[in-house]
Amino acid sequence: MPTSADLFKKFTLESVAQIATSKLKDQKEVRSKLADEYPMLADFWEELLPKGEDILIIRCHDQVHCIARQSSKPEVLFFNHHGGFYYPHLRLLHKYPFILKSHQVDIGGCRFVVSGANIMCQGLTSAGGRIQDNMDEDDLVAIYIEGKDHAVAVGKMMMSSDDIREKNKGPCIENVHHMGDGLWINYQLSASHIGGGASAIRPEDAAK
Known part of the structure; x- marks a missing residue:
C-alpha cells in the first residue's frame, strides 16, 4: 500500500476510477x-x-477521493486518503493561503521538495528556514520555500514544532502533494473524460 507521499508521483487522468x-x-x-x-x-x-x-x-486509485464542483471542466479542490482529513489542492491553497499554517524551507531544499522528498528538520532550522510554533504531529501544513511567495507543497507533520527544534535531525514533514506532481498537472477533468474515461457510479454508491 502506498504512503501518502507516493500517491501522486504517477497520477494521471487514468488514475480516476469513478x-x-x-x-x-x-x-x-x-x-x-x-x-x-x-x-x-x-x-x-x-x-x-x-x-x-x-x-x-x-474516486481514484489507492483510496484517494477528490472533491470538485460540478461543471463541464471540474477542478479538484480537496482530496483525502482512506477517508482521512481533507487536504487542499495547491491551486486552491494559492487562492486561500490562510487556510493552513506554514513552514519555510531554505532555498537549498527547493529542488528536493518539488521532487517529492519529505522535508528534513535541517531545512527548517537553517538560516533560510522558518518553523511555525505550536504545531503537533499529524497537523496539515503548507510548505514554502525561502524567497518564494506561494506554497510549493502540502504535507503532514511527522513531529511537533518543538521536536523539530530539539531533534533537528531526519524527516519532519511528509510531502503529500507538491507542485509538478500528477495531481498538480491533472487537476482538471474534461467533459469527455467524465463521459468516457471514468466509469459513472450510482449516487447511492458514491459514499462507499
Whole structure:
C-alpha cells in the first residue's frame, strides 16, 4: 500500500476510477466535514461549493477521493486518503493561503521538495528556514520555500514544532502533494473524460 507521499508521483487522468454526483445527504456530509476542518473558509463556501450546485466525488486509485464542483471542466479542490482529513489542492491553497499554517524551507531544499522528498528538520532550522510554533504531529501544513511567495507543497507533520527544534535531525514533514506532481498537472477533468474515461457510479454508491 502506498504512503501518502507516493500517491501522486504517477497520477494521471487514468488514475480516476469513478466519478459521481453524490446524494444530497452525502453532499451535506462532505460540506459539514469540510466546514469543520476549514472554519476559516466560512465566508467563502458559496464561491467554492455553492449550495445550489452538486458536488462531484472523484474516486481514484489507492483510496484517494477528490472533491470538485460540478461543471463541464471540474477542478479538484480537496482530496483525502482512506477517508482521512481533507487536504487542499495547491491551486486552491494559492487562492486561500490562510487556510493552513506554514513552514519555510531554505532555498537549498527547493529542488528536493518539488521532487517529492519529505522535508528534513535541517531545512527548517537553517538560516533560510522558518518553523511555525505550536504545531503537533499529524497537523496539515503548507510548505514554502525561502524567497518564494506561494506554497510549493502540502504535507503532514511527522513531529511537533518543538521536536523539530530539539531533534533537528531526519524527516519532519511528509510531502503529500507538491507542485509538478500528477495531481498538480491533472487537476482538471474534461467533459469527455467524465463521459468516457471514468466509469459513472450510482449516487447511492458514491459514499462507499
